Amino acid sequence: MKRVVMMLVLIPVLFMIMGGESSALTFEFNKGKPGVQAFAVKYLRFTVGGETIIPALPANFYVIYDSADDIPVLVAKVGKLNKTSRLSLYLEAISGGGDAKVVAGPHGGKVVYNPNRPPDKKVLSSYALWDGWVFIGSKKETIMELLKRHKNTAEIVKADKAVSATIKEWKNAGVRIWGDNTNDRLSSLFGAQRTKILIPLIRDPRQIKYISGAFILTEAKEMSGTLLILPTGQQFLKDIESDLAFIGETIRRRLVAVKTPYKGKVYSTDNGVVYETYIGNYLAAQGQIVREER
């Protein structure tokens, strides 16, 4: 069934990405930090029987956009799962209980999926267990591909330390973001999005080499943080700066109209383009600028 969802920006990157199915981009959520649990429950649409599974996840979890045709994969280190735990019950429901089918994962773990769930339904219907980590998604193929490309679990959720070190909020952030455009993985994601959104925020995603960002949330729904985009060449600094300036201006126009405090600054350094922002109430950023079809 075709559904049109109207949503606007939470933060610049969420604005660009979370509304659509993407890949090669990782969001790390730390529920131990203020405001993150409420934020994740509100904006991450991972549900089983209409109930969000976010509270059942450990404090640290990841959302990985890995395929343009599928929903993101939810990843968390869970250790040995207790069969009576809330997460185990969710996993059983996701895979269809007694009807569940199991295939071997690329590294010896198992991938469990619900054979009765139509593959075009973008809902949770598969999961994989590997080395104490759980990977939850829709298509089993997406999870298999993600696992196949990495040697171990730590590699799947590894950010570039050299880049993240330049972001001052990185250490204390409740939400971190990073994405690598090696093999045009980010470009293909953004490219797939161009057919779904009304206003493209990044004109030419091929100009992006790496994205990194960190955001601090508060219980009062404030959000502050930095987004850094490294271009594939110095000649693209201006274009990326213009994209980030446009994103910042769009957010500003929305927030000022609803009388919410906003600060935003875009500038270029030797390495890349930096967007620093403060939003007084991220809930106020919701509106009708980005249209997404599902």
Add this chain to the structure above:
Amino acid sequence: MRASRYILIALAAFVVVLLLWFFRPLPPSGLKGGLYSHAYLAGMVQVHHLWDRPLIAILSSFPETAATLPSVPLFLRPLFPPKAELYLFSSKEGGGWVMAVDLGWRSRLFKALHGFIMRQIQYRGFGAVEGENTIRTPSGRKFVVYQDAGTLFVAEGEALSQKIPGSIADSGAGLPPELSPEKNILSLSFSNKEMAFEKVVKDMEEEIGFLLLPSAGSLMDGTFMVRYAGDNSLAAEIVLGVREGGDMEGVEGDVGYLVDLLDRALSTHDLKTERTIRREGNKIMAKMIVHLNGGKQ
């Protein structure tokens, strides 16, 4: 046999004459003359150009319009009047708008169908007919549907619905000189002499929760035109007059943002654009040329 043939020919000739008589155009209404000078915003669209390339190709690119214009059957298209005009007014009794359409050869047809159309509006639940020309919608809005000579007027606004369009506003709002209608597919002029334009923008911004033109208070007047620029290109031009002491940079920034927004929206449909924004005295002038099929002319 021969006699019946003559009768048939005579009958056919009579029908043709009758049709020619019925479809002979009525002259445009004289009431229209006062509209432009009294409005604070006037717009015009050349309806028959809506189905021409490249406009239809551009409109078809957008999902919102893709299913509407191209789906109008060819045989129905001539029924659409060639030009529609829109006027916005402000007065002490309240604002309102008037749409004026010169019907041409359709004028007698519309006149004959006026009662039928009004009854259909009521029958289909769009509103209750009050008197000969007034419709009140279930939400309480009041419209006038009125034909004078060859022009059909549709008006909304409590003050307007009491009067025949023509002498509506309190005074002339000072619109810029009327644009050449032949060259433009669409044109729009506004005057902000009495800050009515700024009020409309602010009301709209409040409704949608988004700042579209926060510098509207600095504007004196403005025009917007869309015309063809070759077989595969459209040109859009905006000229905004900034009042003395107004925020020139703010206006320039707003125009830049809106043009960027439009440019990005078009880029998702493989429509390439060229754009320029410049200052000339107290005016900000922006021009955008949209090329179909991603190529330049």
